[in-house]
Amino acid sequence: MADTTYIGAINDALASAMRRDPAVRIVGEDVAEGGPFGATKGLAAEFGERVRDTPISESSIMGIGAGMALAGLRPVVEIMFIDFITLALDQLANQAAKARYMSGGQLRCPLVVRTSVGAGTRSGAQHSQSLEAWLLHVPGLSVVMPATAADAGGLLLSALRADDPVVVVENKELYFRKEPRVDLAPVPIGAAAVRRPGRDVTCVATSRTVHEALAAADELARDGTEVEVIDPRTLHPLDLDTIVGSVRRTHRCVVAHEAVRQGGFGAEVAALVQEHAFDALDAPVARLGAPYAPVPVSPPLEDAYLVRAPAIAAAVRSLVA
Amino acid sequence: MWLIRAFEESVSELVGTGEVVGLVHVSIGQEASAVGVCDVLEARDRVYSGHRAHGHVLARGADPTAVMAELMGKATGLCGGKGGSMHLVDVTHGVLGATGVVGGTIPLALGTALALRETAPGAVAVVFFGDGAVQTGYFHECLNMAALWKAPVLLVCENNGYAEFTPRSAHTPVERVTRHAETYGIDARTVDGNDVVAVREAAAALVAPLRGGGGPALLECLTYRMRGHYEGDPARYREASELAEWKAKDPVRRCASAAVERGELSADDAAACEAAARRAVAAAVAAARSAPFPPPSALTEDVGG
Numbered sequence: 001m002a003d004t005t006y007i008g009a010i011n012d013a014l015a016s017a018m019r020r021d022p023a024v025r026i027v028g029e030d031v032a033e034g035g036p037f038g039a040t041k042g043l044a045a046e047f048g049e050r051v052r053d054t055p056i057s058e059s060s061i062m063g064i065g066a067g068m069a070l071a072g073l074r075p076v077v078e079i080m081f082i083d084f085i086t087l088a089l090d091q092l093a094n095q096a097a098k099a100r101y102m103s104g105g106q107l108r109c110p111l112v113v114r115t116s117v118g119a120g121t122r123s124g125a126q127h128s129q130s131l132e133a134w135l136l137h138v139p140g141l142s143v144v145m146p147a148t149a150a151d152a153g154g155l156l157l158s159a160l161r162a163d164d165p166v167v168v169v170e171n172k173e174l175y176f177r178k179e180p181r182v183d184l185a186p187v188p189i190g191a192a193a194v195r196r197p198g199r200d201v202t203c204v205a206t207s208r209t210v211h212e213a214l215a216a217a218d219e220l221a222r223d224g225t226e227v228e229v230i231d232p233r234t235l236h237p238l239d240l241d242t243i244v245g246s247v248r249r250t251h252r253c254v255v256a257h258e259a260v261r262q263g264g265f266g267a268e269v270a271a272l273v274q275e276h277a278f279d280a281l282d283a284p285v286a287r288l289g290a291p292y293a294p295v296p297v298s299p300p301l302e303d304a305y306l307v308r309a310p311a312i313a314a315a316v317r318s319l320v321a
Numbered sequence: 322m323w324l325i326r327a328f329e330e331s332v333s334e335l336v337g338t339g340e341v342v343g344l345v346h347v348s349i350g351q352e353a354s355a356v357g358v359c360d361v362l363e364a365r366d367r368v369y370s371g372h373r374a375h376g377h378v379l380a381r382g383a384d385p386t387a388v389m390a391e392l393m394g395k396a397t398g399l400c401g402g403k404g405g406s407m408h409l410v411d412v413t414h415g416v417l418g419a420t421g422v423v424g425g426t427i428p429l430a431l432g433t434a435l436a437l438r439e440t441a442p443g444a445v446a447v448v449f450f451g452d453g454a455v456q457t458g459y460f461h462e463c464l465n466m467a468a469l470w471k472a473p474v475l476l477v478c479e480n481n482g483y484a485e486f487t488p489r490s491a492h493t494p495v496e497r498v499t500r501h502a503e504t505y506g507i508d509a510r511t512v513d514g515n516d517v518v519a520v521r522e523a524a525a526a527l528v529a530p531l532r533g534g535g536g537p538a539l540l541e542c543l544t545y546r547m548r549g550h551y552e553g554d555p556a557r558y559r560e561a562s563e564l565a566e567w568k569a570k571d572p573v574r575r576c577a578s579a580a581v582e583r584g585e586l587s588a589d590d591a592a593a594c595e596a597a598a599r600r601a602v603a604a605a606v607a608a609a610r611s612a613p614f615p616p617p618s619a620l621t622e623d624v625g626g
Binding site: 052054055057059060061062063064065066067068069070071072073075090091094095097098099100101102103104105106107108109139140141142163164165236237 | 402403408410411412417421426427428432433435436437439440458459463469470622624
């Protein structure tokens, strides 16, 4: 079967959702031109003004999307890089996320935000961050973080059927990664995927780091250590049962992500694991993430910044030693 | 207008007794813009407001008892007591949001206007904000995009001369908000915001083209808040003479006396109007006062996500 890519799956999901649901809109910078990565390629030709190109006004773009959603549409707002979501957090956190609650349930804001994280492109500290943990601290937002093409398309389809705001955090380093094509199908929000079963150590990894964890697991298997790799796919609402169930079998847990370790999603997972499975743990939960530093441009420095398979393998070895 | 005035005078007292909770901003002195604009709106139109929203919601027809209960944090409030003074929403009457973040509802109104153009052609979105919001990025970004896309949105600036504690002159060299509209070719008018008839006429003239596919439009209502920025603000930053000058232009009394002078209303009827409003507010306060607070389970209901 032909290959597909993560960005291709996103494009397919957008086109499919727009054909199925006349309420779907796309709003963002350069979206009519397909965007820098091609996520919206060809959509303006098929859907005309339902694909709305905007000026570089992120603060208001997010609010326009929320205002469309409050009036019954299903907009997909594209914030090209999550670094720029800083400009739009007021509308996301103060308006979209709270509209349902503050109105006592009168309103629904089915806003979908697509944005991308990811270092490794030598693009510097303002085009490379992984800020997804910020979003988890705002009640009212679902946050999904696909690691595969099938999930990138499938979670987006589910987001476009949700009643409340969903932020789809993509990884631009995965955009052109080839995968065997699978039929586009909704992937439920709030369901983790066990990427590889294993009896010895549970590794919870997100986004691109899932692939690093799988590479580490391959290597460790050669030494007889079996790592269970869990990809939460949705950071909120989190599929805690899958994670805790795994830890209760393996008794050891490593959490790994690309974002800065301090205050990251891994800290939340580590806390939850010790709350729910402290008695099952044979060792402290290990946490891997970026150092407390902005993302540097210099190739050796940026390479050292990212969590790669050898670091995950070393963490696993230290737990089973 | 008397209903809004009586309501907010009552709110002011109830802030003092602690029954109305939290940060509360009343619009006493600014009622004409709410009433004049909302009078030309239709049920299909959608309205957003800012942090000084009581008048706009009441002018759209919200139940005063439900608004008062909301301000007290009661279960029977418009939003179940979870929104409060700065976040009044009444979907039944087309009010989709109010915000404690200055300028924050301007892009929401623009997005809603774009949606309405497709889903309810002829309907308009309206957003009320103060002159403080004119200095936000939202205002300028949205003026540009609303003009670019000819969105059916009416931007209503209630220019009361003060952004929080600070006079306009300390925040911007641009005296008239309509000057910003000129840059983008937006139809805009400045009116005496304490003259409800003038506000209504200007709003009607600006809204009509929006219903026919034109847009956007901006209405600047020159007005004055007779109270401080929030209840409890002694407003020491302004002269007593300034307040006295504006009190003489009180929009509510002015409307009533003008109607009497024109022979449209007898003096008795005008007095009866005020009395009826005060009775309605007293009843709203009594009902809201006796309403229950939300149950603990409401704390985590309707969070979403």
